[in-house]
Amino acid sequence: MPAEPLPASDDEPTAPPAVPLLAPRDGLPPVVETSTALVDYAEALVAGKGPVAVDAERASGYRYGQKAYLVQLRRAGAGTGLVDPIPLPDLSVVQEAIADAEWVLHAANQDLPCLAEIGLVPARVFDTELAARLAGLPRVGLGAVVESLLGYSLQKGHSAADWSTRPLPEEWLVYAALDVEVLVDLRDALAALLEEQGKTEWARQEFEAILTAGPPAPKADPWRRTSGVHGLRNRRQLGMLRSLWQARDELARRRDVAPGRVLPDAAMVSAVQADPRTEAALLELPVFRGRANRKLVDTWFRALARGRQLPESELPPHSRSGDGPPPVSRWADRDPAAATRLQAARAGLAELAATHSLPVENLLSPDLVRRLMWTPPEPRDADTVVATLRAGGAREWQVELTRDLLTDALDRA
Structure with a gap:
């Protein structure tokens, strides 16, 4: 039976201030962006020992989808590698080098899908965020857990950056390298804490479940997640929103741009509520007055018209029917x-x-x-x-x- 944590004592000494982690201990490595450099780093990984820290940076909010634009790895004896998967679509040498190693990730379910897209799939994982949850830590973000257990403070500020930018700024690369700098140390500290609490087997089962879960199923009716959809009153308006959402999604996919940058959710909902009957009337709406929307006004107007003209039988229901219980x-x-x-x-x-x-x-x-x-x-x-x-x-x-x-x-x- 897992042991209960001991209550805190008022006499316990205050933890010393966290030490800022400002630069990789081995210096900032060059980005791996050629086949020769990739093979060299893969050989270093093979010669290394122990678990492999793995992280990935995406361009959420900037690009369509969740593609990895940088992969960070670190292993004892191999050092840190910052791998650019854009010029290197074949990462099989890296996969082969670390296929049998334990991969250490923080919030693995966020990174594993984009890693799988580029051929990187682990056989064993240790998820430091999930381990922190099982251990009962009050905050489970990477920075908070590192500070709590290792006494370091990590840099902040670039996780939401546009990682499709090339060349990547040096300060971003430092941030990326530091994300894996102490990840294996954190894994060891969490493993010891879980062992102390009698939760090692719990963690093993949880990590195994991550690997067997597979990719998440596509969400039904993703257009219903549009911000402001609950302000629409009837099925006709929902049909117009769905049509506009589909047009936006197709355009965003073709351009490889985040849908919200093509047309904000608020603009779609406003257009549906206003129900303009001419392109000029659509452009009268404040959210459609920008130059980009003037160029696309025909696309948006035709999408609204398609939704407006749908037969009653093809309009979406007020709420999505599911096989689960009601609210x-x-x-x-x-x-x-x-x-x-x-x-x-x-x-x-x-x-x-x-x-x-x-x-x-x-x-x-x-x-x-x-x-x-x-x-x-x-x-x-x-x-x-x-x-x-x-x-x-x-x-x-x-x-x-x-x-x-x-x-x-x-x-x-």
Whole structure:
């Protein structure tokens, strides 16, 4: 059973101020952007030892999609490598060099998809963000965890930069190199903390689940995530928004530009609400007065017209239908017994999570809890609860901890 952390003492000494980490200890390496340099660094990785720190920088908010524009690696004996995947589309020599090593990433689910796109796929991972969650650390961002466990403060300010920029500024490269500078040290500190708390096996199962999860499924009706969509009143307006969103997405894809830079969400919603009947009327809207939108006014106007002219049968419903339970706010009216079950389950899980010093969402997926309480298995016993949890992707440590609590909650109504 994982040990509870000892309570803090008022007499404990205050931690010394964090030491700023301003430059890589081995100096800033040149960017790997030629095949020769790539082979040389891959050979260094093969000669190196231990886990490999891995990170990737994207151009979210600037480019379409989540492509990696820089890959950072560091391994004992090999040093840090800053690999530019744009001129080097074939990174198979790197993949072969570290295929059998443990990869250390922070928030692995953010970087693994873009790494997989360029042929970098781990066989083993250690996710320092997830480890920090399991260990019960109050803040799990990379900078906060490094400062808490290692006593260093990392540079901030370039994570949201346009990493498709070439050449990359030196200060950005320093930032990128420092992101992997102490990642393996952080892994070791977190592994020791998890071992002390009796959570090493929990972490192993969680890291294995990351590898077996595969890429996330595409979200249904992504246009419904448009900011301001809830201000639209009827299905006709939703149809116009969908048409405008599709036109924007296609143009953004062709140009490799973030959709919001082609046409902001607020502009789309305003256009739908105004429902202009001429191109001139569309350009009268304040959000469409820029030169870029004047050039594209025909594209946007035709998209609005297509949505306006859709037959009633082809208009989208007010809300997306799904196979899951309704919003929790409606449970008390639609199924009071289910609401009672959920309340009991949530209270028990919150108490259990606090006992083991971890976030309740890491104890068990909230969506899985809702599904179980909304549609209980029959018969309502521990065996069917276990089967439901496993089918929903719960790890064995989660099943073992929560099975009895959830079975009791199902008996509440």
